[in-house]
Amino acid sequence: MSFSPGSPLAQLLAAPMRAGRVVWLGVRPERRLPMVPASSLIIDPIEGLPGDHYRSRTGAARQVTLIQQEHIFAIAAYLDIPTIAPELLRRNVVVCGINLLALKGCRFQLGTAVLQATGECHPCSRMEEVLGVGGYNAVRGHGGITARIISGGEVRLGDAISRSAGG
Numbered sequence: 001m002s003f004s005p006g007s008p009l010a011q012l013l014a015a016p017m018r019a020g021r022v023v024w025l026g027v028r029p030e031r032r033l034p035m036v037p038a039s040s041l042i043i044d045p046i047e048g049l050p051g052d053h054y055r056s057r058t059g060a061a062r063q064v065t066l067i068q069q070e071h072i073f074a075i076a077a078y079l080d081i082p083t084i085a086p087e088l089l090r091r092n093v094v095v096c097g098i099n100l101l102a103l104k105g106c107r108f109q110l111g112t113a114v115l116q117a118t119g120e121c122h123p124c125s126r127m128e129e130v131l132g133v134g135g136y137n138a139v140r141g142h143g144g145i146t147a148r149i150i151s152g153g154e155v156r157l158g159d160a161i162s163r164s165a166g167g
Contacts, residue, residue: 019162020098027052035087040156043113061118067144069096078138112153
């Protein structure tokens with residue numbers, strides 16, 4: 001959707017937003033294998049995330065997946081359970097303090113890397129398996145975003161995530 005740059009809605013969409021921070025990192029070594037938590041990840045536009053089974057998808061829209069910690073809390077509440085381990089949702093990066101959907105179509109800084117939000121990260125059928133009855137529907141609309149790597153770098157626990165200048 002395109003708006004006139006001077007329109008009130010375009011101005012709101014481009015308005016400053018607070019940075020968030022990284023609270024969990026992990027890779028999926030192979031399909032259906034448990035995720036491997038990490039304290040830092042190398043992000044490479046050619047190699048993707050070394051150690052992740054999506055690593056070879058150069059330039060693909062789903063090189064990195066991100067989810068908000070706040071949404072993990074919501075998913076747990078929908079399932080009436082106290083908490084959900086981040087690795088069960090199979091996203092590479094968990095952040096807090098930023099609305100990931102506000103990054104739609106934008107470039108953003110993650111640690112020292114630059115990524116571009118490419119879409120929503122919808123739940124897979126495994127959510128029912130790992131979270132129990134209702135797991136799939138609990139994640140719907142709260143599964144985070146997918147991103148393409150624009151320029152490489154490193155991300156560590158505690159690093160900032162923020163929209164790049166010029167979006």
